[in-house]
Amino acid sequence: MAYSVNTACLPSPREPECLPFLDEERKYGRRVPGSKLVSRGIREPWLSCKALYSHLALVVIYTSVLLVIFKTGNSRDVCEARWSPAREATKWEDRNLEAFLDKSIFAGEPSPEVDSAWSELMTGINIKILPQEMDQLGISSIAFRDGSGYVGSLSVYHELHCVKKIRQWFYYDHYYANLSQHDRFGERAHVEHCIEELRVSIACHGDTTVIPYDWLHDIDQERTLLGITFRDDEPLHRCVNWDKLHKWAQSRRVDIRDTSVFTPEDDQL
Numbered sequence: 001m002a003y004s005v006n007t008a009c010l011p012s013p014r015e016p017e018c019l020p021f022l023d024e025e026r027k028y029g030r031r032v033p034g035s036k037l038v039s040r041g042i043r044e045p046w047l048s049c050k051a052l053y054s055h056l057a058l059v060v061i062y063t064s065v066l067l068v069i070f071k072t073g074n075s076r077d078v079c080e081a082r083w084s085p086a087r088e089a090t091k092w093e094d095r096n097l098e099a100f101l102d103k104s105i106f107a108g109e110p111s112p113e114v115d116s117a118w119s120e121l122m123t124g125i126n127i128k129i130l131p132q133e134m135d136q137l138g139i140s141s142i143a144f145r146d147g148s149g150y151v152g153s154l155s156v157y158h159e160l161h162c163v164k165k166i167r168q169w170f171y172y173d174h175y176y177a178n179l180s181q182h183d184r185f186g187e188r189a190h191v192e193h194c195i196e197e198l199r200v201s202i203a204c205h206g207d208t209t210v211i212p213y214d215w216l217h218d219i220d221q222e223r224t225l226l227g228i229t230f231r232d233d234e235p236l237h238r239c240v241n242w243d244k245l246h247k248w249a250q251s252r253r254v255d256i257r258d259t260s261v262f263t264p265e266d267d268q269l
Helices: 049-070 085-089 112-121 131-137 155-170 181-205 242-251
Strands: 037-039 092-095 127-129 150-152 213-218 223-228 237-240
Touching: 085 131, 085 242, 112 155, 127 131, 131 150, 155 181, 237 242
Parallel strands: none
Antiparallel strands: 037 213, 092 237, 127 150, 213 223
């Protein structure tokens, strides 16, 4: 019996989240300059029209990070309906979602600090699921040879991996400068998969929190327009306490590079 392979997160030097103990060094450029759009009631400067499209792409990426980290639904009952072994580490709280580029360690052009933050964020992607937990889930996965459990991943980490992949594609010249045409095609397909994964996931979670609008004043073009804003009085979202969940996942982290610790494919037939 043949098994299909999910190539969305196969171990490779370009996927540090699939290699939890791998640390790479790269060369880095300078950070993105500030912006020139201001708004009444907004705590931080907004985006310059001269770089509108590229900045909007970054905003989408980093807002997705916050949504993936903090958000898995807007109702406590809905969020906790399906059992997960991580339920013991799931603490719900109401909070604002702040997606300000100059306040995020995950934002900006490639640098040692930014890449290190993303690597740390992914350290809990591959975890051990205990036998009794897998029985309760009613699904199957690759088992450890010693019978101690199965390898798995929380969906939130797959989504964060996708945000990271899109970010790396945004800085293509830095992360993929030496790719062959064949590998470039594969990476593009990977990115397109990730975009669809995030679209499906965000629609699935269906955050119905109402976000207010405000007047935005474009200094360069001397015009006023409407736009989504983030203010001190913005609505609270129902969020997972990420630190608690992340520590739980890290406590179960496994290194999937050493495949000898897993039951061979033929033994699972």
